[in-house]
Amino acid sequence: MDAIATELGTSRSTVSRLLSFARAEGIVEVRVRSPLDAPGLVETHLRxxxxxxxxxxxxxxxxxxxxxxxxxxxxxAQLLDELIVSELVVGIAWGSTLAAVARRLTPKRVHGTTFVQLNGSGNVKTSGITYASELLSRFSTAYSGDAEQFPVPAFFDDPETRRALWRERSTRRILDIQSRMGLVLFSVGAFQAEVPSRVHAGDYLEPADLEQLKSERVVGDVATVFYRANGSTEGIALNERGSGPSFDLLRAVPRRCCIVTGEAKIPSLRGALAAGLITDLVIDERTARALVGADEAS
Structure with missing residues (x-):
């Protein structure tokens, strides 16, 4: 109160009365927080x-x-201003979270940078081309880079169709670009997220698919590749029909940035961490504290 009084050129008692009034009106809130709740210390715990x-x-x-x-x-978006540099191939997994990031990008001129779509976005009701194109366009425009779409379904009806298309030269060109990625950007899909994951709420999965994923103990997905709590993907039938990159390919990328909000995504996030998919994590404080607490309790 002495410091405030000095700054405002008034008396300490006046400041005291103003603060009392502000607290009574709900304008000012005094709250004691544990030092462990500070973002910097939570970041240390996560590391x-x-x-x-x-x-x-x-x-x-x-x-x-x-x-x-x-x-x-x-x-x-602020972190990406540091991560995205010239002559870099950046993989983009489409979804609600990356769409929000794309709207917040700050223009930065780099040279020779390519943004490539990680997984197909088509389903039985839409090709997904417009949606994926807008997302990639925001990134390529912000960084003066090139955009490479992946115009295939998110999930094929038949695994054999996927394997045949993967042999086509036009598809292999995109797969080759993906193999040279230096950075990937993604979130984790969850079945009960506060902000619904697009793949789980956008006519991509049939009721039978959801039942099968439940029976296979799936907790989430990254770029339409599903996994269990321990990060394993083996034996998950839908992955045979999916268009997303293998986890081996993702783990080979030097920087793998995951952006997450919401406690409902913690099981999916823990699975992605167990799979070794994440090198960089951007997360809200409340979810971060819950993640640290959940891991300590397990």
């Missing part, structure tokens, strides 16, 4: 527990889930 570079975004408890996503997207 020690999971071996990732973490950026924890402070978000007020009172904001909506959409606002929380927007604030994390803004933090991710």
């Amino acid at each position: 020690r527990q999971f071996g990732v570079r973490a950026q924890v975004i402070p978000v007020p408890e009172s904001v909506s889930d959409l606002e929380r996503l927007d604030r994390v997207a803004q933090g991710a």
Whole structure:
């Protein structure tokens, strides 16, 4: 109060009365927080527990889930300003989270950078080309780069169709670009997320698919590749029909940035961490604290 009084050129008692009034009106809130809740210390915990570079975004408890996503997207966009450099191939997994990040990008001129779509976006109701094109376009425009779409279905009806198309030269050209990625950007899909994962809420999965994934103990997906809590993908039938990259390919990429908001995504996030898919994590503070607590309790 002495410091405030000095700054405002008034008395300490006046400051005391103003603060009392502000607290009574709900304008000012005094709250004691554990030092362990500070974003910097949570980032340290995440690095020690999971071996990732973490950026924890402070978000007020009172904001909506959409606002929380927007604030994390803004933090991710700031990090990408450092990660995206010239002569880099960047893999983009489409979805609600990356769409939010794309809207927050700050233009930066780089040279020879290519943004490639990681997985197909078509389903029985739409080709997905317009949606994927807009997402890639935002990235390529912000960084003066090239955009490479992957115009295939998210999931094929028949695994043999996928294997045949993967032999085509036009498809292999995109797969070759993916093999040269230096950075991938993705979120994790979850079945009960606060902001619904697009692949789970956009006519990509039939009821029978969801039942099968449940029976196979699937907790989430990255770029339409599904996995269990321990990060394993073996024996998950839908992956035979999916268009997403193998986890071996993703793990070979030097920087793998995952952007996550919402406690409902914690089981899926833990599975992705167990699979070794993440080197960099952008996450809101509340979800980060819940992740640290869940891991310590397990």
